[in-house]
Amino acid sequence: MGKKEGRSYTWVIVLFVIFLVIAIFFGMTKVFLSLLFNQETLRTGNVAVIPISGPIVTESEESVFAPSGLAVSSRIVDKIKKAEEDAMIRAIIIEINSPGGSPVGSxxxxxxxxxxxxxxxxxxxxMGASGGYWVAAPADVIVAHRNSLVGSIGVIASYVEFPDLLTRFNITYNRLVAGKYKDVGSPLKKMKEDEEALFQSLLDELYEDFISHVAKHRKLEPEQVKELATGWIYTGRKAKELGLVDELGGMEKAEEIIERDLNITVELVEYQTQPSFFEILAGTGQVGAYQIGKGIGESLITRAEQPSTLKVLM
Known part of the structure; x- marks a missing residue:
């Protein structure tokens, strides 16, 4: 009798282990497939929360060796479209913590x-500054904490040049171009006054676009926006006084506004997309290895080959 009971317990344990292995296998398979094909795992809810965290860029440079912490515009736009197409979603919360970045991505x-x-x-x-505020402006309502950093309406560009370094090592810079301004911004030559004026006109154009963008969406006069568009940042409290923010508060305030306007009970669902296995693998090869192995000489050569080192940010 004892032996039979022992065998029964053994079979129970064996079956339990088999069941556990199968459960783990299917769980790992699901995770792997999600990673492999860049799928989103979404909980049920009626309000989508889409985070924008870090500098805004148009392309991902994520890898195992060089984690980005970037807000990739294409992924964020894709999330907004998915929320738009989801019949269960009644409203969208764009959760912003960004200093800005690419004008195009923003x-x-x-x-x-x-x-x-x-x-x-x-x-x-x-923070919702510069490009981060550009993103916020078209929203129906902007909520910020009283101590959030808001605004920084302006455009910045920078470039490097080191022609004296070449002279020091008796190196001559020769470049053939078709087009008077093709090599403007090259670090191997000093920028002339007319070339600098060209860059400044580009920044001025983007700056005027920024002012028009804010004035249009915040229903403010362009001259009013221009007065506060000094590139400086404001606290959430001050931003509300200036008309850049509608309400002060956090996530609870955002939920309260949606519940009031739509007469619903908010159930949040965060739209999170993780880079696929192939994206991580590609990033590792293309970005990670380069970041590990590059040196000063290679960096200088790379810059020299580029027509311009100018970087425009908002």
Whole structure:
């Protein structure tokens, strides 16, 4: 009798182990497939939360060796579109914590928000500055903490040049170009006054676009925006006084606004997309290895080969 009971317990343990192995296998398979094909795992809810965290860029440079912490515009736009197409989603909260970045990337996200047929609340956490505020402007309502950093309406560009370094080592810079300004911004030559004026005109154009963008979406006069568009940042409290922010508060305030306007009980669902296995692998090869192995000489050569080192940010 004892032996039979022992065998029964053994079979129970064996079956339990088999069941556990199968469960782990299917769980790991699901995770692997999600990673492999860049799928999103979404909880049920009626309000989508889409985070924008870090500098805004148009392309991902994520890898195992060089984690980015970047807000990739194409991924964020894709999330907004998915929320727009999801019949369960009644409203969207754009959770912003960004100092800005690419003018193109910022505008891509802002355009997706502007085109959304669903109510959009922009929630500025620590920072919604420059391109981060460009993104927030088209939202139906902007909420910020009283101590959030908001604004920085302006455009910045920088470039490097080291022609004296070449002279020091008796190196001559020779470059053949077709087009008077083709090599403007090359670090191997000093920038002339007319070339600098060209760059400044480009920045002025983007600056005027920024002012028009804010004036249009915040329903302010362009001259009014221009007065506060010094490139400086404001606290959430001051930003509200200036008309850059509608309400002070955090996520609870954003939920409160949606519940009030739509007469619903908010159930949040965060739209998170992780880079696929192939994206990580590609990033590792293309970015990570380069970051590990590059030296000063290679960096200088790379810059020299580029027509310009100018970087425009907002």
């Amino acid at each position: 505008d891509e996200i802002a355009f997706a928000i502007e085109e959304s047929k669903k109510p959009v609340v922009a929630l500025i956490r620590e």
